[in-house]
Amino acid sequence: MDKSFGQIVREKREERGLSQAELATLANTTQQSIDRIERDAVSRSRSAPEVAAALGIAFPLGTTAVRTAVEQAQQETIPRAELVGVNDLPIYVSVRAGSIDDSILVSPEPIDYVKRPEPLSRAKNGYGLYIVGDSMEPAFRQGDLALVHPNMHPKPGDEVVVCSVDVNGEHYAVIKLLTKITSDKWHLKQYNPGPDEPAEFTLDREEWPVCHLVVGSYRKR
Numbered sequence: 483m484d485k486s487f488g489q490i491v492r493e494k495r496e497e498r499g500l501s502q503a504e505l506a507t508l509a510n511t512t513q514q515s516i517d518r519i520e521r522d523a524v525s526r527s528r529s530a531p532e533v534a535a536a537l538g539i540a541f542p543l544g545t546t547a548v549r550t551a552v553e554q555a556q557q558e559t560i561p562r563a564e565l566v567g568v569n570d571l572p573i574y575v576s577v578r579a580g581s582i583d584d585s586i587l588v589s590p591e592p593i594d595y596v597k598r599p600e601p602l603s604r605a606k607n608g609y610g611l612y613i614v615g616d617s618m619e620p621a622f623r624q625g626d627l628a629l630v631h632p633n634m635h636p637k638p639g640d641e642v643v644v645c646s647v648d649v650n651g652e653h654y655a656v657i658k659l660l661t662k663i664t665s666d667k668w669h670l671k672q673y674n675p676g677p678d679e680p681a682e683f684t685l686d687r688e689e690w691p692v693c694h695l696v697v698g699s700y701r702k703r
Contacts, residue, residue: 488522494537495520508536510638510661510671532659532671536681569595571602573610573627588645588653596627601697605631611643611655613699617672617679618657622699628657629698636695638662644670644685645692656685657696668693 485493495505495516502516509516509532517523519533572592588611602608613626621641622628628643636642638661645655662669667684675681 486522488520491516491533491537492520498537505533505536509533532661532673534673569597571596571598571608571610571629573612575612588655590653599629599698599700602629602631605633607632611657613657617674617676618659619674621659621673622657623701626699626701628696629700630694631697632694634695634697636660636693638669641696642668642670643692643694643696644668644690645694646685646690660693 491505495502500508502520503513506513506516511532516533573594573596575589575593592609596610598605598608609630609632611628611630613622613624613628616624618641628641630643640660641657642660643655643657645653647653656670658670658672660668661671661682666687668687668690669682669684671682672679
């Protein structure tokens with residue numbers, strides 16, 4: 483029988499010699515949240531992917547823990563039926579959900595226009611980005627469309643698009659979880675890093691000056 487998410491978290495935390503408070507710091511959540519997760523007092527937790535990443539639990543596991551995280555991500559996906567209005571939301575390609583070293587170019591011009599979801603119905607300069615890669619699973623999968631609000635200030639715990647422009651005017655972007663903001667760095671995390679990639683890293687804000695909030699997504703079918 484599969485172990486519950488709480489059982490897995492407790493066992494992995496104890497194996498690493500971490501207190502609940504220490505794990506909470508690593509996962510950018512609270513000790514109370516860790517305690518509730520370990521007691522299975524919540525059926526779904528927004529912190530599930532971050533806790534799994536902090537403990538080095540690779541996706542997919544085929545366990546209750548991962549099914550819970552996947553179900554949560556699916557619940558937060560915006561259904562196509564909720565897209566409204568005329569086709570005026572610009573869509574760009576692409577964002578790599580993978581290694582920073584091979585982040586890919588973002589198209590300088592929109593490749594398509596679609597109807598707007600409610601969170602972007604009044605967002606000036608809102609846009610969508612197609613996902614490439616799997617480092618942000620289960621929140622974002624290859625081919626998903628991330629919906630981005632450029633006018634809302636992101637905060638730690640939000641998924642974001644971080645952008646840079648090189649000396650030739652080429653635009654680059656990555657989509658990650660924002661864990662901390664300092665005066666010179668974006669502190670970021672990916673849910674499903676590759677074998678040789680860190681789960682957490684930083685980007686220089688001078689080189690990557692733009693950080694936009696992801697307000698939802700819809701899945702490629």
